[in-house]
Amino acid sequence: MKKIIAYNRVEAPVLKELQKKYDVHFFKNIDTGSDPEFLKQLHETEGIIGLELPVDQELLDRAPNLKIVSNVSVGHNNLDIRELSKRGIMATNTPDVLTDTVADTVFGLLISTARRIPELDQFVKNGEWITEAVEPEHFGTDVHHKTLGIIGMGRIGKAIAKRAHFGFDMNILYHSRSRKPDAEEEFSAVYCKLDELLKQSDFVCLITPLTPETEGLIGKQEFQLMKKSAIFINGSRGKTIIEQDLINALQRGEIAAAGLDVFENEPVEPDNPLLKMKNVVTTPHIGSSTHETELKMSQLAARNLDAGLSGEKPPNLIDESVWE
Ligand SMILES: NC(=O)C1=CN([C@@H]2O[C@H](COP(=O)(O)OP(=O)(O)OC[C@H]3O[C@@H](n4cnc5c(N)ncnc54)[C@H](OP(=O)(O)O)[C@@H]3O)[C@@H](O)[C@H]2O)C=CC1
Numbered sequence: 676m677k678k679i680i681a682y683n684r685v686e687a688p689v690l691k692e693l694q695k696k697y698d699v700h701f702f703k704n705i706d707t708g709s710d711p712e713f714l715k716q717l718h719e720t721e722g723i724i725g726l727e728l729p730v731d732q733e734l735l736d737r738a739p740n741l742k743i744v745s746n747v748s749v750g751h752n753n754l755d756i757r758e759l760s761k762r763g764i765m766a767t768n769t770p771d772v773l774t775d776t777v778a779d780t781v782f783g784l785l786i787s788t789a790r791r792i793p794e795l796d797q798f799v800k801n802g803e804w805i806t807e808a809v810e811p812e813h814f815g816t817d818v819h820h821k822t823l824g825i826i827g828m829g830r831i832g833k834a835i836a837k838r839a840h841f842g843f844d845m846n847i848l849y850h851s852r853s854r855k856p857d858a859e860e861e862f863s864a865v866y867c868k869l870d871e872l873l874k875q876s877d878f879v880c881l882i883t884p885l886t887p888e889t890e891g892l893i894g895k896q897e898f899q900l901m902k903k904s905a906i907f908i909n910g911s912r913g914k915t916i917i918e919q920d921l922i923n924a925l926q927r928g929e930i931a932a933a934g935l936d937v938f939e940n941e942p943v944e945p946d947n948p949l950l951k952m953k954n955v956v957t958t959p960h961i962g963s964s965t966h967e968t969e970l971k972m973s974q975l976a977a978r979n980l981d982a983g984l985s986g987e988k989p990p991n992l993i994d995e996s997v998w999e
């Protein structure tokens with residue numbers, strides 16, 4: 676039986692299937708640089724399946740038999756793709772199956788932040804709702820018919836645009852590396868340079884991958900370009916923004932509010948100032964975390980792993996050149 680490592684998250688029914696075919700070693704919440712059992716298994720493993728395992732040169736040096744790393748996520752900033760490909764090791768991810776779920780989460784954050792739903796939920800539950808009509812200090816801001824700027828008009832960006840256009844009559848601006856004629860046609864989305872998008876949008880939604888180019892893409896200067904009434908939503912990765920600059924922008928009133936699913940450090944530190952702000956709505960990196968979608972992601976990741984370990988081309992190879 677081939678040995679594989681399952682890391683952090685593989686849904687139970689999928690793990691059970693994998694156990695019928697492979698000698699599976701499951702690890703969760705360990706220090707992958709020092710855990711002796713992990714390092715022992717790593718030396719013999721042919722495949723890794725899981726969530727957010729940092730795969731770098733050091734780990735690869737300890738995994739001489741590795742053939743494939745199958746991420747249970749679409750983002751693959753945890754993988755050193757160049758180094759994997761250099762060594763002829765395949766890497767795969769799970770696009771598409773999570774797109775609608777992540778778009779729902781991002782849109783949920785957007786509405787929750789604009790209409791202050793978590794804050795007012797606490798207001799009701801704390802017994803503070805004592806006059807029939809709430810005061811203007813508890814009013815929110817409209818979502819419908821406003822301008823939404825999407826940075827990263829990829830699969831998820833387009834699913835967000837679809838919701839905004841058809842559900843909320845929003846005007847869509849977008850910024851990507853390349854123009855997207857399909858989004859322009861279907862959602863009347865308008866391509867913008869980043870600065871222009873930041874200046875014109877009521878809601879700015881960041882949904883790019885984390886890459887060397889997007890790391891710190893949104894910082895002090897970008898927050899200052901946004902409207903004072905702007906609401907910033909981050910569904911991408913914590914490091915695509917400079918988090919301290921977001922804290923400063925919120926503290927100085929340079930933007931109105933933020934909805935965040937991702938943080939510079941995860942889990943976020945309990946003393947992070949963002950957690951004390953009423954105008955910040957947070958979720959714990961749950962973009963794709965529904966029972967249905969997590970299962971589909973695990974199933975797709977298992978298909979990728981199976982293909983890679985049986986000499987077939989995996990359906991979601993990140994760097995196709997490794998196959999040539
Ligand atoms: N919060 C969560 O739980 C989740 C977060 N995510 C995050 O969302 C990301 C996007 O996923 P998905 O939509 O499937 O990916 P796609 O590859 O389909 O889309 C990514 C988009 O980002 C754009 N982009 C890349 N680099 C830049 C750049 N330097 N400047 C501007 N735009 C850029 C791409 O532009 P172009 O097409 O022109 O190259 C593309 O439009 C994931 O990589 C992950 O980090 C995903 C799932 C869940």
Ligand SMILES: O=CC(=O)O
Nearest residue numbers: 747748749750963
């Ligand atoms: O953050 C989740 C992902 O799939 O990427």
